[in-house]
Amino acid sequence: MGKDGQDEIERLCDEVASELLLPTAEFKRQMEKHGEKLASFKPLSKYFRSLEAVAVKFAGCAQDQNRAILMVTDFHSAGRRDLAISGVIPLSNWDIFVPKGLSIGKERHLADSFYKNAPFEQTMQLSLGHLQGEYLVETYPSKFQQSGKLYNKGYILLSK
Structure with missing residues (x-):
């Protein structure tokens, strides 16, 4: 086969x-x-x-199928506080490539949502790789512990 x-x-x-x-x-x-x-x-x-x-x-x-769910974590950031995309779950009409490993650190408002455990939903301008322009953004921050260390993880729902 x-x-x-x-x-x-x-x-x-x-x-x-x-x-x-x-x-x-x-x-x-x-x-x-x-x-x-x-x-x-x-x-x-x-x-x-x-x-x-x-x-x-x-x-x-x-x-609403014109959206994507981004999975984010700082688990693999080797001690740096750097949230990055660990996976993408595209809904059927989503056509924008979002690479794994893309840092969201320069989008401070997004990163702060995870570090401060403060979910939000708002329309905002993004400049992350191919994600350029205005999106409705919703965050779902959470934490997990591994080997005695606390890490950030969660989801970002993007709508065009």
Whole structure:
């Protein structure tokens, strides 16, 4: 079996696992109850018991598809306080390339949201690689501990 066949099998396995853990009908009902905002991640992850799975399912179930969810962390910054994009979950109509590892440090307002644990939602001008221009930005900061150190992580929802 070629790589394409393996990729298709892996995608189907992910889809089945997602449906077992987060049934689409129930996820949509809960998302409708809490809203199509990153702020809904907290009650959704409590209900479904996985923040990461909620982010992926959210991308597949959201009505407004011209958005992307950026995953950010400072875990790999080697002691520097530098938040960077660790992954991107594009919704179906998102067409802007956002590379992993792109620092968001120069966008001070975004970085401060994570360091100060202060989520926000506002329209703002961004200048991050190919992300140039005005976007509706919503942040969902959180923390995690590894080897006795506290790190920042979370999500940024961008809408064109």
